[in-house]
Amino acid sequence: xxxxxxxxxxxxxxxxxxxxxxxxxxxxxxxxxxxxxxxxxxxxxxxxxxxxxxxxxxxxxxxxxxxxxxxxxxxxxxxxxxxxxxxxxxxxxxxxxxxxxxxxxxxxxxxxxxxxxxxxxxxxxxxxxxxxxxxxxxxxxxxxxxxxxxxxxxxxxxxxxxxxxxxxxxxxxxxxxxxxxxxxxxxxxxxxxxxxxxxxxxxxxxxxxxxxxxxxxxxxxxxxxxxxxxxxxxxxxxxxxxxxxxxxxxxxxxxxxxxxxxxxxxxxxxxxxxxxxxxxxxxxxxxxxxxxxxxxxxxxxxxxxxxxxxxxxxxxxxxxxxxxxxxxxxxxxxxxxxxxxxxxxxxxxxxxxxxxxxxxxxxxxxxxxxxxxxxxxxxxxxxxxxxxxxxxxxxxxxxxxxxxxxxxxxxxxxxxxxxxxxxxxxxxxxxxxxxxxxxxxxxxxxxxxxxxxxxxxxxxxxxxxxxxxxxxxxxxxxxxxxxxxxxxxxxxxxxxxxxxxxxxxxxxxxxxxxxxxxxxxxxxxxxxxxxxxxx
Amino acid sequence: xxxxxxxxxxxxxxxxxxxxxxxxxxxxxxxxxxxxxxxxxxxxxxxxxxxxxxxxxxxxxxxxxxxxxxxxxxxxxxxxxxxxxxxxxxxxxxxxxxxxxxxxxxxxxxxxxxxxxxxxxxxxxxxxxxxxxxxxxxxxxxxxxxxxxxxxxxxxxxxxxxxxxxxxxxxxxxxxxxxxxxxxxxxxxxxxxxxxxxxxxxxxxxxxxxxxxxxxxxxxxxxxxxxxxxxxxxxxxxxxxxxxxxxxxxxxxxxxxxxxxxxxxxxxxxxxxxxxxxxxxxxxxxxxxxxxxxxxxxxxxxxxxx
Numbered sequence: 001x002x003x004x005x006x007x008x009x010x011x012x013x014x015x016x017x018x019x020x021x022x023x024x025x026x027x028x029x030x031x032x033x034x035x036x037x038x039x040x041x042x043x044x045x046x047x048x049x050x051x052x053x054x055x056x057x058x059x060x061x062x063x064x065x066x067x068x069x070x071x072x073x074x075x076x077x078x079x080x081x082x083x084x085x086x087x088x089x090x091x092x093x094x095x096x097x098x099x100x101x102x103x104x105x106x107x108x109x110x111x112x113x114x115x116x117x118x119x120x121x122x123x124x125x126x127x128x129x130x131x132x133x134x135x136x137x138x139x140x141x142x143x144x145x146x147x148x149x150x151x152x153x154x155x156x157x158x159x160x161x162x163x164x165x166x167x168x169x170x171x172x173x174x175x176x177x178x179x180x181x182x183x184x185x186x187x188x189x190x191x192x193x194x195x196x197x198x199x200x201x202x203x204x205x206x207x208x209x210x211x212x213x214x215x216x217x218x219x220x221x222x223x224x225x226x227x228x229x230x231x232x233x234x235x236x237x238x239x240x241x242x243x244x245x246x247x248x249x250x251x252x253x254x255x256x257x258x259x260x261x262x263x264x265x266x267x268x269x270x271x272x273x274x275x276x277x278x279x280x281x282x283x284x285x286x287x288x289x290x291x292x293x294x295x296x297x298x299x300x301x302x303x304x305x306x307x308x309x310x311x312x313x314x315x316x317x318x319x320x321x322x323x324x325x326x327x328x329x330x331x332x333x334x335x336x337x338x339x340x341x342x343x344x345x346x347x348x349x350x351x352x353x354x355x356x357x358x359x360x361x362x363x364x365x366x367x368x369x370x371x372x373x374x375x376x377x378x379x380x381x382x383x384x385x386x387x388x389x390x391x392x393x394x395x396x397x398x399x400x401x402x403x404x405x406x407x408x409x410x411x412x413x414x415x416x417x418x419x420x421x422x423x424x425x426x427x428x429x430x431x432x433x434x435x436x437x438x439x440x441x442x443x444x445x446x447x448x449x450x451x452x453x454x455x456x457x458x459x460x461x462x463x464x465x466x467x468x469x470x471x472x473x474x475x476x477x478x479x480x481x482x483x484x485x486x487x488x489x490x491x492x493x494x495x496x497x498x499x500x501x502x503x504x505x506x507x508x509x510x511x512x513x514x515x516x517x518x519x520x521x522x523x524x525x526x527x528x529x530x531x532x533x534x535x
Numbered sequence: 536x537x538x539x540x541x542x543x544x545x546x547x548x549x550x551x552x553x554x555x556x557x558x559x560x561x562x563x564x565x566x567x568x569x570x571x572x573x574x575x576x577x578x579x580x581x582x583x584x585x586x587x588x589x590x591x592x593x594x595x596x597x598x599x600x601x602x603x604x605x606x607x608x609x610x611x612x613x614x615x616x617x618x619x620x621x622x623x624x625x626x627x628x629x630x631x632x633x634x635x636x637x638x639x640x641x642x643x644x645x646x647x648x649x650x651x652x653x654x655x656x657x658x659x660x661x662x663x664x665x666x667x668x669x670x671x672x673x674x675x676x677x678x679x680x681x682x683x684x685x686x687x688x689x690x691x692x693x694x695x696x697x698x699x700x701x702x703x704x705x706x707x708x709x710x711x712x713x714x715x716x717x718x719x720x721x722x723x724x725x726x727x728x729x730x731x732x733x734x735x736x737x738x739x740x741x742x743x744x745x746x747x748x749x750x751x752x753x754x755x756x757x758x759x760x761x762x763x764x765x766x767x768x769x770x771x772x773x774x775x776x777x778x779x780x781x782x783x784x785x786x787x788x789x790x791x792x793x794x795x796x797x798x799x800x801x802x803x804x805x806x807x808x809x810x811x812x813x814x815x816x817x818x819x820x821x822x823x824x825x826x827x828x829x830x831x832x833x834x835x836x837x838x839x840x841x
Contacts, residue, residue, distance in 0.1 A: 034786075036799050038617045046575040120585035125575035127582040140585060191619035210628035211791025212702050236701065238789035242684060243700045246692045252699065403567030403804050410571070428577055438577045448568060448583055450576045 023532035028232035029512055031526070032244035033257040036211055036237045039194030042179035043117045046125040048426065049257065051176050052526040053235060056216050057100075058179035058199030061091050061110065061158075062170060066527055067517025069336065069430035071170055075105065075180060075200065079170075086165030086471035089173075093156040097223045099182045100204045107152035112183045114160075115139070115147050126177030129428075132169070134161045165469045167479055171429035174523075202228040202529035211238055216528075229532035245507070254509040254533070255519070255526070262376070265321045268507070279506045281520035284334045285426035286327050286435075289369075289384060289497040290409065290418040290452035296367065298416055302359040304494035308345035309352035310391040311497050315383050319376055324500035330435060330487045332501040334522050337432035337480040339488065344498065352391045364392025369417040370408055373399045377421035384419060409452040418452050424502065425450075430522065432483035436464050440490060453495035460486050510534075543828070547821040554817035555607065558810045559600050568592075569804040573616050590616060603810070612814070613807035615800070622811035625796060630815075632702055633792035636784070637777045639712030641770060644719035649766070651720070652727025657754070659732060667724055674721030679780060683714045683787040700789040711788040715780050719773055726769065730762035737761075764831070771827025775820040 039045045042054050063074040073079055075097060080089040097105045117124045118136050130136060134149030149161040162169060172178070185198040197205055200223065203216035214235040218228055236244075236253065241261035245268075247253040260268050260278070268274050289311065297303045313326045328344035331337055356362065369388075371381035378399045388395045395417060400408070402422055409418040428434050438444050442461050444451035467482035490496075506519045514531040521527050570587035571578075578586075587593050591602065606613060612622035648671075655667040690710060691697045697710050734740060735758055743753045781794030793812055800808035 036795070038799075038803075039619055041619065044619065120589055123573060123586045123589050125573065125578050125582070125586075127585070128577065128579035131579065131581075140581075191614055194619050209702075209791070210625065211632075211795055212789075236789065238786070238791060238795055239700050240684075240787045240789070243687055243787065243789070246687070247699045250692070250695075250699065401567070402802070403572055404565070406571065407567045423576070425576075434577075443579070446580050448571055448580055 023229045023513055023530075024535040025229050025532070026231050027229075027533035027535070028234065029230055029254040029531060029533055030234045030236055030252065031255040031257045032236045032239045032247065032253045034237075034239060034241055034244070037214060037235065040197040040205065040214075041194030042176045042181065042197075042199075043113075043122050043124040043126060044194055045176065048525060052524050052528065053214070054176050054179065054197075055201065055524055056203040056233065056528050057197045057201040057205060058176070058181070059097075059201050060174055060176075060178045060180065061093075062174040064174060064430075064521075064523045066530055067521055069334070069522055071174060074174075082471065086469070087163075088159055088161045089169065090153070091158045091160070093158070094223065095156055097200050098221050099185075099200055100198050100219055100221070101182060101185060102221075103182060103184075105180055105182075105200055106155050107158045109180050109182060110158045111147075111150045111152055113180050114150055114178060116181070116186065117177050118147060124177060126175065129172045129175060129177060132162045132164065132166055134163055165471045167468050167471045167475075168429065168431040168433045171431050171434075175429055203233060213237060224529075228529035230528070233528055233531075248507060248509055251509060251511075254512040256507045257526075260505050260507050262321065265323070265505075269505070274507070277507050277510065279508070279516055279519050280503055281516055281522075282325055282333055283426065283502040283504045284332045284430065284522055285424050285502050286330060286332050287324070287424035287499050287502065288327070288330070288420050289499060290415075290420060291495055291497065292413075292416050292418075292453055293493075293495055294413055294454045295416045297359070297361055297365045298367070300359045301493055302355050303361060305345065306352040306355040306359070306391065307388065307393070308494050308497050309348045309355065310393070311384060311387050311499065312347050313499050314347075315387070316380055316499055319379050319383055320500075323503050323505060325503060327498035327500050329491060330440075330496060330498050331432055331483075332427075334430070335427060335432060335435065336430055337483040337487075339484045342488070342491070344491065345494070349387075349390050356391060356393075361392070364394060366394045366396070367416045368398055369395040369419060370398045370400065370405050370415045371419040372402045372405050372422035374402070374422055377419060380421055381419050407448075410448045410450065412447060412454055415452065420452075432480065432487070433464065433468055436460075436483065436486060440495070455490070455493065455495040457489070457493070460489060540829075543825050547818075547825065550821050551814055551817055555604070555810060555814050556600070558813040559603065559806075560596075562804070562806045562809055563596050563599070565804065567804050569616055569806055572804045607814070612811040615805050615808050617800075617803050617805045617808075622807050625808060626793070626811055626815055629791060629793045629796045632790055633781055633785075633794065635708060636711055636715065636781060636790060636792055637774065639708045640715035640719065640777060641773060643712050643716035644723050644773075645766075647716065648720035648723025649727050649763075652724040653731060653754075653759070655724065656728040656731035656735070659728075664728075668728070671721035671724040674717045675725075676721075677717065679714060679718070679783045680787065682717060683711070683784055686710050686714055687787070700787070702789070702791050707788075711784045711790050714784050714787075715777060718780075719776070723766065723769070726765060727762065730765060731758060734758045734762045767830050768827050771823045774823035778816045778820065 033049055037050060037053055040054050040057060042058050045054055059075050061074060061076040062071050064070060065072050075094055076091045077094050080091045082089055093105060093107055099105060114130055116122050117126050118130055118140055120140055133147055135144055135147045138144035139147045151159045153159055179199060182198055186193045189196045195208060202219055202222045204219050206217045207215040216233045218231050241258045242263060244253055244256055245261050245264055248256055269278060291298050291304045291307060293299060317324050329339055329342035369381055369385060371377045381397045385395050385397055408415045425439055439450045440455060442456035442458060445454045445456040463482060463486055467479045470479040511534045513534060518527045518530040570583050570590055570592055574583045574586050591599060614621050615625060651667045655664040658664050691699045698707050701707055740753060740757055743757050781792055782798050785792045785794040797809060797812040
């Protein structure tokens with residue numbers, strides 16, 4: 001244990017800017033959010049706001065090194081052993097780790113946690129991530145009472161058997177859905193467990209007056225004894241971003257959870273006095289214009305390529321005050337498998353016109369562009385509309401509520417073009433498969449799916465399947481190359497216009513200590529256990 | 536009075552039924568799938584279907600609404616799709632802040648609007664009249680969002696007289712209540728002025744003056760009481776107006792009331808919460824109007840319960 005403590009202290013010190021000076025312990029911080037937190041049940045909460053907050057209370061078997069996309073053990077003593085056929089994973093739990101109710105975490109808790117996520121009664125949005133476990137199908141359809149692929153071996157051993165090898169499975173095991181929960185607490189609170197969360201994490205929830213704030217106190221029994229640094233974290237909800245910004249300048253808030261408000265953005269980033277308070281990093285997401293391959297002229301690949309050439313991405317970036325980098329391909333730069341050499345389609349309205357002429361649309365055509373109605377998306381849609389008009393494509397804009405746009409976009413033959421703003425694809429886990437299967441594969445090109453171009457290339461599905469079966473470490477590079485080829489083919493088919501990758505700006509108070517690794521972590525965004533305040 | 540109360544209560548139940556039916560139908564017809572919203576983007580179609588089944592959304596509309604009414608009869612408003620908590624517990628945790636906000640807003644609009652209206656009426660045609668009516672127009676026309684942010688910037692940030700937002704004591708309440716109350720104060724000032732001018736031209740006021748009473752006494756003893764009658768009705772109507780206005784004000788000030796609850800629910804198509812808040816709001820509005828009707832005869836004996 002002593003060795004673990006020392007290495008953890010060293011790691012955390014290195015993470016904080018490479019200095020060996022240990023961060024001060026104690027103190028508290030306040031983070032602000034505009035929206036309420038809906039639930040802290042890791043099986044249910046599924047958005048960028050919930051996830052870092054859930055992580056304060058819960059842990060999984062695996063996690064990522066702070067600030068990186070490299071997996072490391074967390075509740076497990078080490079990385080799992082994998083069977084020769086790549087289907088069975090054996091984890092060993094760290095002994096002596098206790099839930100915040102005082103009970104030790106044992107192997108059956110892991111089995112219970114995953115079974116609960118698969119159980120339709122839980123209504124977990126994470127269910128589909130775990131359907132590759134043997135017996136999951138029979139269990140979810142009610143044909144079996146247990147999931148046969150989940151087994152305990154002794155008090156601390158867990159084996160998970162998959163129906164087929166899956167190179168991204170360990171990433172899936174590090175997702176919030178797999179954070180370990182105690183059965184007795186779930187039974188006690190039922191559907192309200194999300195408001196009475198009990199996990200093994202660095203903090204425990206001590207107060208949640210609805211619609212006001214969530215208060216977390218240090219977990220004294222946390223298994224990393226030198227963490228967290230802070231005694232208390234208060235998550236204030238319902239604060240308008242502009243008001244939150246004023247609160248930060250007055251020292252009442254330490255971190256703007258929603259980032260710098262758009263109205264003050266330019267003024268703030270140009271002000272030298274705030275320079276040390278602002279951190280920025282390109283997010284692992286892509287904002288794109290989806291082109292429905294099943295509707296009218298968009299069925300023709302030349303038309304879709306012409307649209308790719310017609311869009312002026314620089315103009316879109318100006319509309320969002322430069323808070324993004326131009327996307328040349330579908331994968332964002334921090335995603336493994338990102339093709340640095342990809343150049344995408346160049347902005348060339350003349351070439352676009354020529355291509356349209358070649359496709360038989362010399363006089364252009366009429367179409368519809370869907371967008372969500374929240375700023376800046378209608379303005380971006382207007383910019384896209386102007387670019388399209390310049391090459392003869394007359395797009396009328398339908399600006400609607402997010403849920404309505406998602407419904408139209410996921411209904412075959414309904415939405416020719418969809419601007420993804422507000423629903424841009426952000427990674428669930430750092431693996432290119434997460435940018436293929438949920439949004440660009442045949443299995444997601446269905447009613448209610450998220451494959452808005454309704455593209456379905458069985459050869460690409462087969463290639464992705466083959467890539468996912470490359471589970472040996474020696475195959476890692478070949479696998480990423482395979483995915484790069486898949487995205488290159490999709491780019492040739494021009495099913496999207498990848499427009500930009502969001503650059504996330506965080507603003508912290510003078511007293512809050514935390515760098516890019518802790519405040520712009522590529523997986524968790526904010527790693528609260530590593531934050532501290534100046535004494 | 537009892538028969539009046541009975542018939543009004545029956546009317547109220549009918550209003551609540553209509554409110555629940557209309558809201559349920561509208562949300563049902565919304566081109567958005569609540570199961571998809573709960574499931575999130577990465578969910579497979581099978582997962583969405585199993586969630587839809589668990590939520591009972593694969594049943595016909597009549598069956599869903601029937602079940603809802605059955606539960607409603609037992610005061611069970613269901614569970615939030617997104618939060619898991621019961622709608623009743625969510626409502627009960629948010630009612631008090633909204634009631635506080637409304638009471639604060641009503642108090643401020645009366646305190647600001649009524650004296651200004653009286654002043655304008657007494658100084659009819661003079662500069663106070665012009666200024667007050669101009670301000671009343673501005674107050675009633677100012678967008679709430681702009682007003683809220685301006686008040687925050689000036690009174691909370693620049694001069695630090697009040698907290699920047701959040702929920703707490705009277706100091707926290709003042710700015711949101713003022714934002715909500717300023718618009719109403721404009722209406723009250725205009726109404727008070729016109730009512731008072733009408734009353735001041737009545738014969739009994741002239742008689743009082745002829746008897747040699749001072750203008751102050753005429754105003755306080757005879758004119759004001761009669762001119763104030765419509766205000767009682769207006770307070771009842773205000774509750775309805777506020778139920779709409781609190782969404783913006785609560786969002787800007789981080790006030791944990793019903794407005795924010797329903798706004799968040801609309802974003803994620805959380806039907807039980809949306810319908811629950813609408814039914815509760817309809818209940819409050821009906822109750823407020825009923826109370827206004829009950830109070831009116833006490834203020835004006837000419838009005839009878841009918």
